[in-house]
Amino acid sequence: MKDIAKRFPENPLLSPSDIPPSHKDLQIACILNPGVFQFDNKTWMILRVAERPEQKKDAISFPILTETSSEVIEISKNDPELDYTDARVINYKGADYLTTLSHLRLVCSDDGIKFYEPENYPLLIGQGIFESFGIEDCRVSYIEGIYYLTYTAVSPNGVAVGLRTTGDWKNFQSHGIILPPHNKDCAIFEEKINGMFYALHRPSSVAIGGNFIWIASSPDGIHWGNHQCIVKTRKGLWDSARVGAGASPIKTDKGWLSIYHGANENHQYCLGAFLMDLENPTKVIARTHEPIMMPIEEYELSGFFGNVVFTNGHIMHPDKNTVTIYYGASDEFVCGAEFSIKEIFSLLQYS
Structure with a gap:
């Protein structure tokens, strides 16, 4: 396998x-999977921040949102009805819960490397019964002066896709659930095609x-239809168990280029790419056989959930014909890497 990512030395x-955590009684377990955009002459990320209380040796505790605030559930590890073999999800008395509660938080940078929290920008937290287990993994698409934020909304009702829009990152309009369970990894194209939005x-x-x-x-x-399956898992390859879209597809003269994640049965997450027709993006015309990035660095191999590289945000550099991706590493850290578009195209295999 060939890894062509040029990782940031930082x-x-x-x-x-x-x-800092959002509340004095919580700790940040991981920050990961940022949506990325440019605003006010800066590079911005909207981070997924996953929090939980300080963990006791003999118990699992995690927060959930209620209609008015939040509450912490604590379960003894000795309880025979508790299954906590997965660091991300537990099962208790037949019901699934997340081990952390995620919200979305803004950071920005003047150089794309050193990020800080700006003043007077809100945290985005779950709202209502369909986001009571938190909101995660936001993708940002900028279309005709409006930023579209698609994110994973988690609750006892399932995993769905929510949408909020903004023009200034201080005032947001919620459009509720736009794709019902079980659904996630929603990335809206940043340009209409024949007058229609695509995602x-x-x-x-x-x-x-x-x-x-x-x-x-x-x-x-907001209202979506004409659904078609375009990319499937491949038995025996690095993306044999699941595949999912990264950020908004990149428009090139050869087609719409999507950098996507794939995982195998051992839960190793890598990145690959596929190419869609410019006028008819339901048609996939090429795909990489091998990953273009795989977890090889220590911070990608070890963490909250190791052996993972996962991206849902990037910045294009047309003058250099490169793309900078920002990605979650081992479900705990946020990192950066640069790719040559030409090199990605050299690995595409046309159907």
Whole structure:
């Protein structure tokens, strides 16, 4: 396998200790999977910040949102009805819970490397019964003067896609759930095609089917239809268990280029790429056989959930024909890497 990522020597760019928790009774377990955009002549990230109380030796404790505030649930590790073998999700008395509660937080940078929290910008937290387990992994698309924020909304009702929009990053309009459970990894194209919005998304099936990338279209960016499955997992390869879209596809003269994540049965997450037709993005015309990035550095191999590189945000540099991706490493750190678009294209295999 060939890893063509040029990682920032400053990695990790952000660690849990670099930002304060949202509440004095919580600790930040991990910061990860940032959406990325440019605003006010700066590079911005909207981080997923996952928090939980300080953990006791003999118990698991985690916060959830209620209609009016939040509460902490604590369960003894000796309880026979508790399964906590996964660092991310536990099962108790037949119900699933997340081990952390995530919100979205803004940081910005003048150089794309050193990030800090700006003053007077809000945290984005879960709202209502469909976001009571938090909101995660935001993608940002800038379309006709409006920023579209698609994110994973988690609750006992399932995992869904929520949408908020803003023009100034201080005032937000919530559009609720735009894709019902089970769905995530939604990335809206940053340009309409034949007058329609397009988006990649990832519905999942627990029985027939799998964790595949789909595409949909919309007249307004809120109501979606014409769903089609365009990228599937591949048995025996690095993306055999699940695939999901990264950030908004990149428009090139050869087609719409998407950098996506794939995982195998051992939960190793790598990055690959595929290319869609410019006029008809439901048609995938090329895909990398091998990953373009895989976890090889210590901060990618060890962490809250190791052996993971995962991106949902990037910045294009047309003058250099490169793209800078910002990515979550081992579900704990935020890092950066640069790719040559030409080199990615050299690895695409056309169908």
